[in-house]
Amino acid sequence: MTKTILLTGGAGYIGSHTYVALVEAGYDVVILDDFSNAREDVPERLEMITGKPVACHRGDLLDPAVLDTVFNSHKIDAVVHFAAKKAVGESTRMPLEYIEVNCTGLVALLKRMREAGCFRLVFSSSATVYGEPKVVPIPEDAERFHTSPYAYTKLMGEQILEQLGASDDRWAFGVLRYFNPVGAHTSGQIGEDPNGIPNNLMPYIAKVAVGELPALNVFGDDYDTPDGTGLRDYIHVEDLARAHVLSLDALLERDEGHVLNIGTGQAYSVLEMLRAYERACGKPLPYVIAPRRSGDVPVLLARVDRAAEVIGFRAEYGLETMCASSWAWISRLRNSVPA
C-alpha cells in the first residue's frame, strides 16, 4: 500500500526538492510549512513539476491545533522533519528562538507522532555537529561539538532522538548530516532564493551573477588549504533529496535507524566555486578578499562510505551541474535571460 509521508518544512529549499523525489518514488506526500522561509508559490510550482495536486497545510509546528489537523486528516506512516531555523549568525543573536523552534518543535512533533502511532522519522542534521573536525574526511563516529546556538540545536536534536530511541524500540530514526547543499531542480521551477543578503556562498554568487550584489566577499585567503580559501563538500540538492528517499525506504523496511553523512566526498574551495559559476553563467564575476568570517572552519569534507553501505546512497551530480542548475533557476526567475 502507498505510504504517506509528512514533510515539515516541505516548501523550503531542501524540503521542496525532497517532495518531488518522494512523489516520483511513489509516496503520497503531505507538506506542513509556516512559509516563514519559503516562497508562497512553491506548492503551485510543485504541482507543475509532478503533475499532481499538492496537499499543503500552512501552520506552525508549535501550535498543537496545527499538528492535530495534520495528523487527524492523514494517516502518516513516516515524517521527514526539515522545519527549522538555519542561519548560524542569526542564531548567535537569538538562541532562545533557535532552541524553541528547532528543539521544542521537534519534541512537539515526536509527541504527536507517538500519539498517532507513527514511529519513523528522518531528521535534518548537519555537518555543523562536528564543530572543527580533527579528522578529515569526517567519519560519522567523530566527536560532536557545537560552535553556535544553531549547531547546539542540531546536536540536541540528535540527542533527543537517541534518548527516545533508547527508551522505546518502536522508534527508528534516519539522522542525515548534510554537508553543503547547493544547486536547483532540473526543471528550473524550484531552487534557493533567500531574501536580502544571502549567508551562504552559492546564493551569494548567484546574486552577484544576476547583478543584485556588486562582488563576492571571499572570507579569508590565508587558510591552510591549496588556494588559501575554505574547502567544503558541496552536494547537489537533488542528490540530497534522493538521500531522503533512500533513508525513508530503509526506515520503512527495517526496524533499525541510521546516522549518515550526506555529501559527495569531494571538496572545493571558494575560488573554485566562483570559477565554476563563471563557466556556468558565461561571464567573469567580481570578488574581493575579505577577512575570515568568525566561526568558519578551513575544511568540511564527508566520509561517504557509510551512506553507500547502509542506504545505497552515492552522490551523482558534479560541480558543473550544481552551478549550471543554480544559474538556470536564478536567471529564469529574474527573467534576465530567456527561459
Ligand code: UFG
Ligand atoms: N563564503 C565566502 N563568502 C560568502 C559566503 C561564504 O567566502 O559570502 C565561504 C565561507 O567562508 C566558507 C564557504 O564559503 O568557506 C561556505 O560557506 P557557506 O556559508 O555557504 O557554508 P558553511 O560551510 O559556512 O555552512 C553550511 C551551512 C550551515 C552548516 C554548515 C556545516 O550554512 O548551516 O554548512 O554543515 F551548519
